[in-house]
Amino acid sequence: MDVAVIGGGIAGICTAWELTRAGRQVAVVEADRIVAGTTGYTTAKLTAQHGLIYDRLRSTFNAETARRYAASQLDAIDRVTAVTAELGIDCDLERLPAYTYVTSAGKVEQIRAEVDAAIAAGLPASLVTDTALPFEVAAAIRVDDQAQFHPRRYLLTLAEDLTRRGGRVFERTRITGFDEGEPCRLSTEAGATVTAREVVIATHYPIFDRAALFTRLVPRRELVVAAPIAAADDPGGMYLTTEDNTRSVRTAPWRDGQRLLIITGEHFTPGTDGVDERWRRLAEWTLGHFNTDGLAYHWAAQDNTTADNMPYVGRFHPGADHVWVATGFNAWGMSSGVMAGRLLAASICGETLPWADIYDPRRIHPTVEAGTFLKTNFKVAGHFIGDRLRPSHLDSPDDLPAGAGAVMRIDGQRCAVYRDASGDLHAVSATCTHLGCTVAFNDAEQTWDCPCHGSRFTPDGSVLHGPATEPLAPRPLE
Known part of the structure; x- marks a missing residue:
């Protein structure tokens, strides 16, 4: 082969x-x-408009790096468009503008700098103060002829x-x-x-x-909610802001002449507590800003940043x-x-x-990467050592309610213990099989997540998401 x-x-x-x-x-x-x-x-979102990336690339590296980055991303959009036509793929491909916006007047200069850098990089960019969003923005960069599919x-x-x-x-x-x-x-x-x-x-x-x-690499998870809206309420583009712990907005074709509104945000590191509260905040923001009868779907996604x-x-x-x-x-x-x-x-x-x-x-790129590198690896080291020393908030599996999980020490071993909806207990090793960090329970998604490198496991220890390739070992409960 x-x-x-x-x-x-x-x-x-x-x-x-x-x-x-x-x-x-x-x-x-x-x-x-x-x-x-x-x-x-x-x-x-199939777009070359990646937040406030071009001013950062231009200032961190140089204008040529920003130009080649833009060219590579535009080439990808053209490739999908051409292949969709060649193979006759029905994939809801739509060419729409992409925006990154701010609502704070104090951040308008960031948008101005990004528009200048994006134009220099070869993007069809402009600064706008009016959008089709159902709320006011202070300014936005608009990049035309992007795509979603x-x-x-x-x-x-x-x-x-x-x-x-x-x-x-x-x-x-x-x-x-x-x-x-x-x-x-x-x-x-x-x-x-x-x-x-x-x-x-x-x-x-x-x-x-x-x-x-x-x-x-730094893993991060983001939450997503989706709700049907009337076609007349479609904001007609793809939108992003880093405010409010990130809000990403787009729609997709839906049934009965409606559009499906898709909102992403509330990013966090795998293994972080309080995921249910993050779902609540994202749902409230969506229902408070858009005309919909209620949420139809919700899920989460994981990415890696460099x-x-x-x-x-x-x-x-x-x-x-x-x-x-x-x-x-x-x-x-x-x-x-x-x-x-x-x-x-x-x-x-x-x-x-x-x-x-x-x-x-x-x-x-030592000068570019040093800050993120040190911060990331200091955080990983903190989990690797600190999570082993941190006591459990529960003393015994008997204290676990249905649908809950906790890391606790049993017979001298740190175990990840979960009680399912039927009341049955499941215990596995709390040590991630990738590089040995201690997993944490994700209450919203009912998974064991590694806070160091983002591996995820089911309650019985099976691998859901790498880099781990081996399951968490089962642990007996007397």
Whole structure:
């Protein structure tokens, strides 16, 4: 086999499809179902307007870096548009403006600086003070001709097309071991071996990390609510603000002539307490600002941010000849995932795209990354040590109400104990199988979450989200 792609999200599927189209023999290996993880729960903004990114890139790096970043993201939008037309994909693709707004007059200068940087980078940007939102804004950057779509429909069609071209997709096949040789060898949870000349790690957070990217990635979760609204109340674009702990607004086609309003916000680190309260705040904000009869859906998504605000896409580490990675999309995984597929496929085929070097995972920017690097790793160290010393608020599993979980010491071992709705207790090791941090209970989603690197587990210890590949070990309860 020419290439094995680990991970069946947008980056993995796009990479595999591009490579198959180029004539390579490719297999996608996914631990669960393809396009069912983070990609399946995205709000699906396909845009080059990524908050206040361009002024930051221009001031932190230079104008050329900002220009190439913009060019790569615009190329991704054009790629989805072209492929949708070529394959006849019904994926609700809509070309709309994207906005980042502020409601505080004191932040208008931030918008002015961003508009100036975005125009210099090549985006069709302008400053506006009026939008179709049902509340006033002080100022916003508007970038025209961006897009939104239904990523599952798009990517499932790509998966079908790559299999028609000879590619293969293996679902529910978890990779747990990796020998970086010639050829590379991958070991599955079931004991099988996959060999390939090239390997792409596109697992959202790298499950193998010989580049120590775990020291440069910060996981975060965001909550999402959705509600039907009348088409006449559609704000007609994609909106974002960092105020109120982030609020992202878009709509999608819905039934009976309505639109589905999708609101994202309240980002937090996995393992943080009080998720239920965050749901309440997001729901109240939505119902207080938009004309809807009530919320229809809610879910959560997880992203990884990088120390210098640009994804890591390219060769995995300085000594890597045949191993590639795509990660750290900073909550903009749609355009960046498509970009990653284009970049990795081109690189594996011996081509160099104009923006390849700005995404190179081997890049080192000490002055840019130092603050985030130190803060992140100090926080991880605090969890690694402090969570072991912190006493449980409960003394015994008998004190747990139904639907609750807690970490407690039983027979000298720290156990993650959960009582289900039927009253039955489930106990597993409280030590994350990735790098040994102590998990915490997520009361809203009924999961065990690692606050260090974002691994997530079901109450019985099964892996929900990497980088962990092994489950939490069961613990007996007398």
